[in-house]
Amino acid sequence: MDNVRIGIVGCGAIAQVHHAPNLKELWHLYDLNSVCDVSARAAAHVAARFDVPAHFTDYAAFLASDIEAVVFCQTDPKTDYVLQALDAGKHVFVEKPVCFNLxxxxxxxxxxxxxxxxxxxxxxxxxxxxxxxxxxxxxxMDVRFVQIHHLHPTNDLHLAQFDVQRFDDVPAAVIQETVAARRAALVHALGTAPPDGVARAFFLLSGSMIHDLYGLRHIMGVPTRIHNVDIWQEGRAVTFQVEYANGARCNGTWIDLPDLWDFKETLEVCADDKRVTLKYPTGFSRGQLSEVTVQEIDANGTMVARTPAIDWASAFIREMQAFHGCIREGRECRTPLSEVHHDVGLIINLIKSHLGNG
Structure with missing residues (x-):
């Protein structure tokens, strides 16, 4: 197999729990040659822990290293870094949130x-x-109703199950620049500086509920109308209803419950005669499977429920296998950057609808 020479930008939790170990597991597809972080200690730690030959704090030097593709999983915003990589001719894999405005x-x-x-x-x-x-x-199915339900504890509860190392050597100026850049991207998206609670909701939609939104798009298409949006608990909770071209509607809920261990994220797709329910584990887990239940009326008129067997393959592993196939075999990308504007635009429109100018 023709291995892709790849590097990682951002050596925090998602790199330590998923991307670095997964790329090493996919040894027959990737050579993880470089990592880069504004924290010198984080970059050095990940390089040592996962046997990566080179580590950098200088992004230009990283791009000039022996890599042809980059995984971006650093603190947002990522846009300037992604653009530099693309201009350097690198293939890019961009963790969510990809960006904040169109x-x-x-x-x-x-x-x-x-x-x-x-x-x-x-x-x-x-x-x-x-x-x-x-x-x-x-x-x-002739889908009539969809529901997404996301009860989200703090990630720290689940990250405590892993050996995630954090470091305090990020320069203060870099932190200030990042905060300012996030704020500028938000204002650019909305055309105004929203109240703090609305800003918090914008970022939680972009960083967490984005999983539910792009999943809905893959099943239902792009919503044609927003009926209502409510942001409450100072931006720690969002509820909304949207409509699709076939007249089906979706109710969506995201609630921050920081001290509740039980993560809950569900998707329900309903027709008159059938309901399919999907339950996800937290993204900060390894080896936990999502669960599917299908309820319907059989040919005898009896209500039955079945639970299809789910393949054990990790979604994080499979997306990197797909990325390799796109690079080396020219396969069509299932989650291309060219479709991200649908999700970014929906989040912007949800927030604008709440503000009354959508």
Missing amino acids: DEISAMVSAQERAGVVGQAGYMKVYDPAFEVVAAEAAD
Whole structure:
């Protein structure tokens, strides 16, 4: 197999729990040659822990190292770094949130097209075998109603199950620049500086509920209308209802319950005669499977429930296998950067609808 020489930008939790170990597990597809972080200690730690030959704090030097593809999983915003990589001719895998406004994703897609490289969004749930089962079931349904329900504890509860090392050597100026850049991207997206609670909701939609939104798009398409949006608990809770082209509606809920261990994220797809329910584990887990239940009326008129067997393959592993296939075999990308504008635009419109100017 022709291995892809790859590097990682961002050596925090998602790199330590998933991307670095997964790329090493995929030794027959990737050579993990470099890592980069603004924290010198984080970069050195990940390089030593996962046997990576080179580590950097200088991003230009990282791009000039022996890599042809980059995984971006650093603190947002990522746009400037992604654009530099694309201009350098690198294939890019961009963790969610890819970006925060439509001009940013437009610039990424244009740069990708100029470079003629692969651009893949880190939309891992599309690659979850359980999601594929649900999408196949839904394809034959006359869907009338969809519900997404996301009860989210603090990630620290689940990260405590892993050996995630954190470091305090990030320069203060870098932290200030990052905070300012996030704020600027938010204002650019909305055209105004929203109240703090609304800003918090914008970022939670972009960083967490984005999984539910892109999943819905893959099953239902792009919503045609927003009926209502409510942001409450100072931005720690969001509820909304949207409508699709076939008249079906979706109720969505995201609630921050920081001290509750039990993570809950569910997707329900309903027709008159069938309901398919998908239950996800937290993204900060390894080896836990999503669960699918299908309820319907059989040929004898009896209500039956079945639980399809789910393949054990990790969604995080499968998305990297797909990325390799796009690069080396020219396969069509299932989660291309060119489709991200649908999700970014929906989040912007949900927030604007709440503010009364959508």
